[in-house]
Amino acid sequence: MKELPQNYSRMGGYASILIGILFLIIPAIRFLSISIIGVSDIKELSNPMIMLPFISENPLIALLILIAFALAGCLIFVVLAVDERIRQHAPRRSRIARIVGFAVSPMILSVGVIGFLGIMELSRLYKIHVPGVGGAFIGIKTVVTGLALTAIVAIGIWLLLVNWSSLKSDKFPKPLVYAGLTFGLLHLFGLAPFIFIIDAIWFLCLGILLLKIRDQNEIGTG
């Protein structure tokens, strides 16, 4: 049996919409956690004196980090769907974009796994009064934030590559392409304070578009 040309548009479309929704949920969780934990400043979320008693009492909060699993999985399908559309027009650039896009998934996955494991282990060790848990909390928080920022920059590079490749083709609408280029730059320089919100908008638009393309193809071939 030989492989037939596949169409990732439908899966990519749904995955992109899910990423958009997840990008809206992430800042909401962040702002909600500030009020639940009872801190006045978001910077206090990295303070072990405040966070360790909280996570030792509520270790199940680690489950929220598992959002990263869904994000990493969905991103693979979005990268495949976008790659499918731009490959013919810019094969070399699309190959690089595909590798960069795929590289983001293990990074996001590592953020989720280290974050999840970190909260579970630190809360356990804190409860049995093991020394050094405070320092370890700062260390883990720094590693997770560093990995997350690396993933944000890598997503920025992917956005720039795919939108640059789409500029000369009519595979994506021009407003989406220009928005993608702008958002990609914002990712690279970390200029946007609400980077998740702009990502949510872009990925939601991309998802709707990919699903529309799929529907049109089905009508065309049907």
Add this chain to the structure above:
Amino acid sequence: MKGYQKIGGYAALLEGVLFIIILAIFFLLLPALGLTDIRDLSNPTVMLPIISEWPIVSVVGLIDVPFASLLLLIVLAVNEKLMIQAPRVARVSKILGIFSPILVLIVGIIRFIGILVISDLFRQGLPGVDAGFITIYIVETGFDLSAMVVMGIWVLTVNWTALKFGGFPKRMAYTGLVVGVMHIFIIIPFLVVLADSIWFSWLGIVLLKDIKN
């Protein structure tokens, strides 16, 4: 044909043996070091005196270097095999497959350097070593589990492709699907390692048989 099949076949057989060695180390080394509870592995008050007395255990981390190298060869060999029937899926699975050895290598190096540096600093009586130990333990375990999940996605992809387009015996492909799911959900780690050993050895035999045929 770039000829990765032969070297990939031997690599898969060796990888199968390495999985058994990892299991043996786990079950023999921990009791030998006086560890009765697996949860003590993250406890600096238990682990720091042990690793400062036996810094040689850091060498265990280096097993990940041949492990990652062999895995890379296996990914290339499997990719070569699937490329004939399903070039598009094979291209995707190759990229996914290559990330797994990278993560495994990161784990090995962090484990090796981490134990050496931490045991040395502990002997000097420096403050904050316990915090450093917990951080390194969680980071390397996190990367280790991430590598397992990524490897699971790769195993799942190649076996699903083989089942759909051919390439592996059906029974091996079904076993691979189960191994992939076990990896992704990390169902009883020692069982995952045992299942890996079986699947990779099987893969090695299949790859080497193909060359003879």
